[in-house]
Amino acid sequence: MDAVPAAPVRPLPATVRGARTRAGLVAAARRVFERDGYLDAKLTDITKAAGCATGSFYTYFANKEEVFAAVLEQAQQDMMHPGMGRVNDSDDPYAVLEASNRAYLEAYRRNAQLMGLLEQVAQVDPEFRAFRARRADAFVRRNAAGIADLQERGIAAAAVDPMLASRALSGMVSRLAYATFVGQESDGDGGADFETLVATVTLLWANALQFQPPNN
Known part of the structure; x- marks a missing residue:
């Protein structure tokens, strides 16, 4: 029985480009969370690290909680x-x-x-x-x-x-x-x-x- 994210996460993108963008956001979010901590991490820093517009973030995640859950889920699969x-x-x-x-x-x-x-x-x-x-x-x-x-x-x-x-x-x-x-x-x-x-x-x-x- 695998653990699931703490917050509801939107369906995975249907296109290769969408999947690539989402993966880039998750990777960038991990770097920002590990660098700044959860409380001090900002969505603008995540999107900047991912090289995408802030508006694009909301195509894949509703808030910081959702992207943190996605980062944790990825780590869970690794472990x-x-x-x-x-x-x-x-x-x-x-x-x-x-x-x-x-x-x-x-x-x-x-x-x-x-x-x-x-x-x-x-x-x-x-x-x-x-x-x-x-x-x-x-x-x-x-x-x-x-x-x-x-x-x-x-x-x-x-x-x-x-x-x-x-x-x-x-x-x-x-x-x-x-x-x-x-x-x-x-x-x-x-x-x-x-x-x-x-x-x-x-x-x-x-x-x-x-x-x-x-x-x-």
């Missing part, structure tokens, strides 16, 4: 990696888990500024608070399905509730990613080496799910 996907018989489940965590953390690092802005805006805007909740739920459900698949294959402990385990473990990684890439202002990595970060969260996931050796 919705396969994650805890199906493990084939020939796969090492631990390696699949590590690759999943690496992909998520790399995507979070790419979108860290937006994740910080979403957290700030969600504190004061109920629509974006709902978006944040739907986003979290999408990750939890995806990972719960992956855990259930691992249980069917005898890799993860059968006694673990997939949904509860996913909520706990997904929340742990999400908050750690936020603290590492957003919450720390010193060097942008919260003092943790990226490889150590990947290895640590993978070990915690595997231990929590009581991974069995792949050849058992």
